[in-house]
Amino acid sequence: IKLIREGVVTGKHKTLNPNKAVATACGGGTKEDMDWVNMNPAFELHSAEYCLDVRVIAQHDNMVAINSAVSVDFAGQIAAESIGPRVISGAGGQTSFAVGSFLSKVGRNITVLTSTAGSGEKRVSRITPLLVEGTIVTVPRTISDYVVTEYGIAHIKGKTQRQRALDLIGIAHPDFRTELKKEAEKLYWP
Numbered sequence: 001i002k003l004i005r006e007g008v009v010t011g012k013h014k015t016l017n018p019n020k021a022v023a024t025a026c027g028g029g030t031k032e033d034m035d036w037v038n039m040n041p042a043f044e045l046h047s048a049e050y051c052l053d054v055r056v057i058a059q060h061d062n063m064v065a066i067n068s069a070v071s072v073d074f075a076g077q078i079a080a081e082s083i084g085p086r087v088i089s090g091a092g093g094q095t096s097f098a099v100g101s102f103l104s105k106v107g108r109n110i111t112v113l114t115s116t117a118g119s120g121e122k123r124v125s126r127i128t129p130l131l132v133e134g135t136i137v138t139v140p141r142t143i144s145d146y147v148v149t150e151y152g153i154a155h156i157k158g159k160t161q162r163q164r165a166l167d168l169i170g171i172a173h174p175d176f177r178t179e180l181k182k183e184a185e186k187l188y189w190p
Helices: 031-037 054-058 094-103 161-169 174-188
Strands: 021-023 043-045 064-068 071-073 108-112 146-149 152-155
Touching: 054 094, 064 094, 094 108, 152 161, 161 174
Parallel strands: 021 043, 064 108, 108 146
Antiparallel strands: 146 152
8 A cells, every 4th residue: 555655556557457456355554544545446356256367367468476485396386385284374366376477478477485494403495306295286387487585586487307406406595405406316317
């Protein structure tokens, strides 16, 4: 709301619902913000069926979807819901936006995550050779695009398994890269 009030976000370049902020719900702002949004033609609330419909999302040229993950494996499978059978979160609209941006003219799907989880001796790499057995795949490898950590950006769309593995290792935490390279060699250079 703040960015719209300040004119930073305008929606003027949108190919669908131009000049509109579209959402399924609005809240969390101050009373002043909510009063400003109420009956403001710059805002439209729609059902989740509309907002998460990949056909609607794909109609936005240059659609950029940005979502977080808990783990990404060498194949580019993105896990945002669980580690093994332990559920951490729901998918929300991540899969819909990943597919919609993939189908959008010049669209991009960006997955962001820190390179590690935990601390001390329990610290682990979030870039992994394989997902832990039982992990829910939120975004399949076939539509993975960009993966970003604090160590860089891996553009993996359209690349071979070997290229994906090397690019993802390049954005893993440096403490884990040697072991990850050994695992990649076992998997993809037998």
